[in-house]
Amino acid sequence: MIFEHRAVPPFYKNGFVLGCEDTREGIIIDPGDEVDELLDAATQHGLSIKAILLTHAHLDHITGVGKAKRVLNVPIWLHRDDNFLYEGVVQQGQMFGLAVDPQPPVDDFFDGEGPLAFGRYRVRVLHTPGHCPGGVCLVVTKDTKEAKDTKEPKEPKEPKEPKELPMLIVGDTLFAGSIGRTDLPGGDMETLLRSIRDVLFSFPDETVVWSGHGEPTTIGRERRTNPFLI
Ligand SMILES: [Zn+2]
Ligand SMILES: [Zn+2]
Numbered sequence: 001m002i003f004e005h006r007a008v009p010p011f012y013k014n015g016f017v018l019g020c021e022d023t024r025e026g027i028i029i030d031p032g033d034e035v036d037e038l039l040d041a042a043t044q045h046g047l048s049i050k051a052i053l054l055t056h057a058h059l060d061h062i063t064g065v066g067k068a069k070r071v072l073n074v075p076i077w078l079h080r081d082d083n084f085l086y087e088g089v090v091q092q093g094q095m096f097g098l099a100v101d102p103q104p105p106v107d108d109f110f111d112g113e114g115p116l117a118f119g120r121y122r123v124r125v126l127h128t129p130g131h132c133p134g135g136v137c138l139v140v141t142k143d144t145k146e147a148k149d150t151k152e153p154k155e156p157k158e159p160k161e162p163k164e165l166p167m168l169i170v171g172d173t174l175f176a177g178s179i180g181r182t183d184l185p186g187g188d189m190e191t192l193l194r195s196i197r198d199v200l201f202s203f204p205d206e207t208v209v210w211s212g213h214g215e216p217t218t219i220g221r222e223r224r225t226n227p228f229l230i
Helices: 035-044 065-072 080-087 089-095 145-149 189-202 219-225
Strands: 002-006 015-019 025-029 048-053 076-078 116-118 121-127 136-142 167-169 208-210
Touching: 002 035, 015 035, 025 035, 025 116, 035 065, 048 065, 048 116, 076 080, 080 089, 121 189, 189 219
Parallel strands: 025 048, 048 076, 167 208
Antiparallel strands: 002 015, 015 025, 116 121, 121 136, 136 167
């Protein structure tokens, strides 16, 4: 999988470009102030971006949506329960003393679990509220149907890249060594902990987790060492 992430000040929020190495179809996730870097990465990989997916609608995750939409002209996806935050992005900015432009309307709301697709990859959408009402976790897996049909020997192969699938992109629900804040509108600690324990911790220990801020981690590491969850 083609995988790029970028973060810029002041929020150092991770934005992502994911692409299929075979078909060159891709998606952009959470374009914020680093949207130009994400668009450059997509161009450098020759990707045809199919969708803009949002893990949630806090301003740091959506300030680049308008630019991405203008350049790519592809649908914007969000969970319905975060649309009030999305439409209130100007007011969110005022809370932080920032002038933020309104963003173009959401085109599609996540309905159930998807799936969305880019090339040979699938994105399943799991609702993980708590940090905000419409937070979601994006579960990225490779479509294995073709792989099963190939007659390749079953010898263990060197992994081409360190990122084994499925991969979770969890927004601000869970961080390496921490959890999302719950003091913003619609946040709720009990709900957040339930989302992490019931939804995220149902994945195997080795599952790689990319959060909205900071470095990647794994489900197992957080299960064992996260001070908010042990
Ligand atoms: Zn957030
Ligand atoms: Zn954030």
